[in-house]
Amino acid sequence: GDSVTQTEGLVTLTEGLPVMLNCTYQTIYSNPFLFWYVQHLNESPRLLLKSFTDNKRTEHQGFHATLHKSSSSFHLQKSSAQLSDSALYYCALSNMGYKLTFGTGTSLLVDP
Amino acid sequence: DAGVTQTPRHEVAEKGQTIILKCEPVSGHNDLFWYRQTKIQGLELLSYFRSKSLMEDGGAFKDRFKAEMLNSSFSTLKIQPTEPKDSAVYLCASSLGSWGDNYAEQFFGPGTRLTVL
Numbered sequence: 001g002d003s004v005t006q007t008e009g010l011v012t013l014t015e016g017l018p019v020m021l022n023c024t025y026q027t028i029y030s031n032p033f034l035f036w037y038v039q040h041l042n043e044s045p046r047l048l049l050k051s052f053t054d055n056k057r058t059e060h061q062g063f064h065a066t067l068h069k070s071s072s073s074f075h076l077q078k079s080s081a082q083l084s085d086s087a088l089y090y091c092a093l094s095n096m097g098y099k100l101t102f103g104t105g106t107s108l109l110v111d112p
Numbered sequence: 113d114a115g116v117t118q119t120p121r122h123e124v125a126e127k128g129q130t131i132i133l134k135c136e137p138v139s140g141h142n143d144l145f146w147y148r149q150t151k152i153q154g155l156e157l158l159s160y161f162r163s164k165s166l167m168e169d170g171g172a173f174k175d176r177f178k179a180e181m182l183n184s185s186f187s188t189l190k191i192q193p194t195e196p197k198d199s200a201v202y203l204c205a206s207s208l209g210s211w212g213d214n215y216a217e218q219f220f221g222p223g224t225r226l227t228v229l
Contacts, residue, residue: 033216044203044220045155090155094216098143098209099168104154 002027004093004103012109019063019078021106023091026072034067034074035092035100045090049078081110114139116221118204124227130192134222136185137206145218146179146189147203155203161187162209194228201225 003026011021025032033052037045049060051067051074058065063078074091088107092100117136125131138146146158159179160168163201169179181187191198205218 028226035216044222047217050217098162098207098216099145099157099160100216100218102155 002029002032002093002095002101004091004101006091006103006106008090008106009104010107010109012111013081014111015083016080019076019081019108021076021089021108023065023074023076024072025074025091025093025102027093027095029095031068031095032069033094034065034095036063036065036074036076037044037090037092037102039088039090039105041087045088048089061062081108083110083112086110116204116206116219118202118224120224122225122227123221124229125194126229127196128193129191129228131194131226133189133191133202133204133226134209135185135187135189135204135221137204138219139185140208141206141219142184142209143207143218143222144181144187145205145207146187148173148206149201149203149223158202159190194226195229199226199228 005024007022035050036048037046038043049058051058054069065074065076067074086109090104090105091103094100119134142163144161148156158170158173161181164181178190201223203223204221207218
């Protein structure tokens, strides 16, 4: 079956530094949809951005990600971290169905 | 527009009790999902309904967890009997369930925090 791997459980960095959260996936299907969800403390997850186009950068709220089918990756990036970016980030995959397969999540902690 | 609603927001149960969690999806959404969220396991899918039909019933959760969708606007998750290891946040999500700009986008409710003593 499908799987999503987020290698970092916790990423800690200083405000102003760049953010990169890793996401790789495995699927037998050739046209996956990839998503990033963000969950702030005491809130529920909400969609941050999504993509299904190979090698096309997708941006939202200062974050960006590019789906690379050649490496099965969909890393989340931001040029400069803000304190308000501290949250739990989930990468997820969908394959021509409507169910999402989630990774285990990466907690991002931004220090002043 | 109302989002996904879940009740209760908090539930405390004694081991062995039966508890029922409730969810109302976004109006017009065809897909409904129940998840369990813990720090260690992250988001685990418990059940998935499409137009009120059960599409997936998470294998490891079958024995004590039962989700039902009584109509298109109401779902319940019953845990019977509860065990301390069931302590977690239970999230309900809904999705339009059709092709288009919002394909597969899930909208989550606020969750129910369950504590089993």
